[in-house]
Amino acid sequence: MVDERAQLEVKTLGESRIDSPLAALLRTGRTTQHYVDESDRVLLDDTVALVAARGVPVDELPGFEPGGPRRKIFFDPSKTRVGIVTCGGLCPGLNDVIRALVLELTNHYGVRRIFGFRNGYQGMTARYGREVVDLDAEVVAGINEYGGTILGTSRGNQDPNEIVDCLEQLSVNVLFVIGGDGSMRGALKIAEVVAERGRRIAVVGVPKTIDNDIPYIERSFGFQTAFAKATEAIRAAHVEATAFPNGIGLVQLMGRHSGFIACYAALANNDADYVLIPEVPFSLDGPGGFLAHLRARVVERGHAMIVVAEGAGQEYLLDSATTLDASGNVRLQDFGRYLRHRIADDFAAAGVEANLKYIDPSYTIRSVPANPYDSVYCIRLAHAAVHAAMAGRTEMVVGRWRGRFVHVPIALAISSRNLVDPGGDLWMSVLEATGQPPVFA
Ligand SMILES: Nc1ncnc2c1ncn2[C@@H]1O[C@H](COP(=O)(O)OP(=O)(O)OP(=O)(O)O)[C@@H](O)[C@H]1O
Numbered sequence: 001m002v003d004e005r006a007q008l009e010v011k012t013l014g015e016s017r018i019d020s021p022l023a024a025l026l027r028t029g030r031t032t033q034h035y036v037d038e039s040d041r042v043l044l045d046d047t048v049a050l051v052a053a054r055g056v057p058v059d060e061l062p063g064f065e066p067g068g069p070r071r072k073i074f075f076d077p078s079k080t081r082v083g084i085v086t087c088g089g090l091c092p093g094l095n096d097v098i099r100a101l102v103l104e105l106t107n108h109y110g111v112r113r114i115f116g117f118r119n120g121y122q123g124m125t126a127r128y129g130r131e132v133v134d135l136d137a138e139v140v141a142g143i144n145e146y147g148g149t150i151l152g153t154s155r156g157n158q159d160p161n162e163i164v165d166c167l168e169q170l171s172v173n174v175l176f177v178i179g180g181d182g183s184m185r186g187a188l189k190i191a192e193v194v195a196e197r198g199r200r201i202a203v204v205g206v207p208k209t210i211d212n213d214i215p216y217i218e219r220s221f222g223f224q225t226a227f228a229k230a231t232e233a234i235r236a237a238h239v240e241a242t243a244f245p246n247g248i249g250l251v252q253l254m255g256r257h258s259g260f261i262a263c264y265a266a267l268a269n270n271d272a273d274y275v276l277i278p279e280v281p282f283s284l285d286g287p288g289g290f291l292a293h294l295r296a297r298v299v300e301r302g303h304a305m306i307v308v309a310e311g312a313g314q315e316y317l318l319d320s321a322t323t324l325d326a327s328g329n330v331r332l333q334d335f336g337r338y339l340r341h342r343i344a345d346d347f348a349a350a351g352v353e354a355n356l357k358y359i360d361p362s363y364t365i366r367s368v369p370a371n372p373y374d375s376v377y378c379i380r381l382a383h384a385a386v387h388a389a390m391a392g393r394t395e396m397v398v399g400r401w402r403g404r405f406v407h408v409p410i411a412l413a414i415s416s417r418n419l420v421d422p423g424g425d426l427w428m429s430v431l432e433a434t435g436q437p438p439v440f441a
């Protein structure tokens, strides 16, 4: 566990001396009204002043710095070369972020050279053959209409030294990494190699996770789109379940460690009788277990709807061989499929009819384009990332904390995971909406 107090500083490559091309706009106070005081003094670089002004105790902003445009910047836009890479699993909104980075860099800062690295960190290594594309306003036009990422993505560890070689050879000054916690661990290593070599290359992350498991961003981009899409599967399974005698709808949703998608999708439909997530342990067997409760409910009401997060119930599948994906993440066993068989066996053993319909919408929910809410969020995150990088901030991700865009040191962003709190109000809402008992034991 990283000591949060030891990570209080967002790193900066040096003093910002160059007038930002945005300075004229900043002076109007129109873009930064919350950040400019009466004497037009920009408070952006003064965390304490801003925090005091807003009445948020400094203690509650460990290592954070407010996001937004600075009046002085570190990089000269006319000489700045930028790289963008997307890594890890897909997420709605990746193309929105790429497009917004490119447009903000070109339109507002006047950066002329932007490289897109193909297929994640792979595309930055000699081993896989470097794959670089030039990005400009024309190339990114309309890409936000599509799911996925125009740059491609990948899993699998790559040597950070090779990646920094690539940045040096292309004279890249700023690298934007759009990815999950693994990608941010990679970004940290890249920033460390950059520092060891005494280079001034800013490494700035835009956190991406449909699981909503990265801390300090309140909601990750694409999350709302993903759980909205998941409601379609729940609706379908529920319709099926209510149309057959003793019908049971079972939907498994993504969520490796965090059950946010399952909770939100279930609440949105308000048709689920049970939600099972990794954060709340449960027993399937015994008189107080899930199976007995489900059978009683189906007999009483004629149908039931279950939503499970894929990371739930993994302890039931421990006998299966554990495999890792290319990045070293444990490949989850298919708990939904296991549960489907256990339910069928349980009902058969009790001599009770069951008509179970199982849906796993899996990739369907993360490969769609972002909805308008997420698109707006993507643009704003990208703007914050560009402002941070141009001001020379490095080893940081853009976050959103207490309704504000902030800079968070990468080390802090990867030091913990955002989990559904079993004692918190989200889980309480799920218990209220489903009527399921708090414990299956
Ligand atoms: N511990 C690590 N150190 C250095 N690089 C890493 C590390 N973990 C992952 N990476 C790099 O980050 C990339 C993406 O990692 P990973 O596949 O774990 O996805 P992720 O960013 O966590 O996204 P998702 O949330 O979709 O899983 C990998 O290609 C790998 O090169």
Ligand SMILES: O=P(O)(O)OC[C@H]1O[C@](O)(CO)[C@@H](O)[C@@H]1O
Pocket (backbone or CB within 6 Å): 089, 090, 180, 209, 210, 211, 254, 255, 256, 310, 325, 332, 366
């Ligand atoms: O099949 P892939 O691409 O490895 O990704 C699956 C994982 O990626 C995520 O979507 C994001 O981490 C998880 O919910 C899921 O377990």
